Amino acid sequence: MVGKHCILELYGCDQYKLNDEAFVRTSLTAASKIAGAKLLNMITHRFQPQGITGLALLAESHISIHTWPESRYAAIDVFTCGNQTMPEKACNLLAREFGAKSNLLKSFIRDTPHHMEDLTRNP
């Protein structure tokens, strides 16, 4: 089990998309799929006067998004476990979907115990 974690900041996004709860849900679903992950559950919340949070529970860990439409900004995490997932693809899709003018992506490997590399489990 290798845990790859991507920390993604999106700048200059489309304000309307950042404040559209249905669009956020659709984007999280698409991001899960393109990452090669299995989406098991999702919750979203719309803040007042604006802003959305979305949390996607994956068989392979999670994707989170927090949006600030007034700043055209979104803070995203894509954390996936296993050698078959591609979290960077999810990051690229989300940057494109929200129309980000620029982004900052930091990726790292989680410090999992060494003997976990061969572990598997089912949803």
Next chain:
Amino acid sequence: MVGKHCILELYGCDQYKLNDEAFVRTSLTAASKIAGAKLLNMITHRFQPQGITGLALLAESHISIHTWPESRYAAIDVFTCGNQTMPEKACNLLAREFGAKSNLLKSFIRDTPHHMEDLTRNP
């Protein structure tokens, strides 16, 4: 708006607590409270043959936990926004609750746009 993100690895935890979905939910609730955050929603999932994922949606961002009881390991994120929250307190509580023999904590400030510092919003 300042976004503080804690990446926490817990090692040598209590296997039974790591596989107890109700205990995970109670711990996430307590962690939200001690961090000074408002818990708005939570989802958990129990894997087969073992392992739990829990995602807590906060007014101030999120807490996530993924457990591997067979490795006595948990991967945790505590991401909180605003100057009033204390994500490190949530990390300390979770390490204690799961009986971690050791842990690895990395904290960093998210790269939010500078003009966001004074933004506030309501659940």
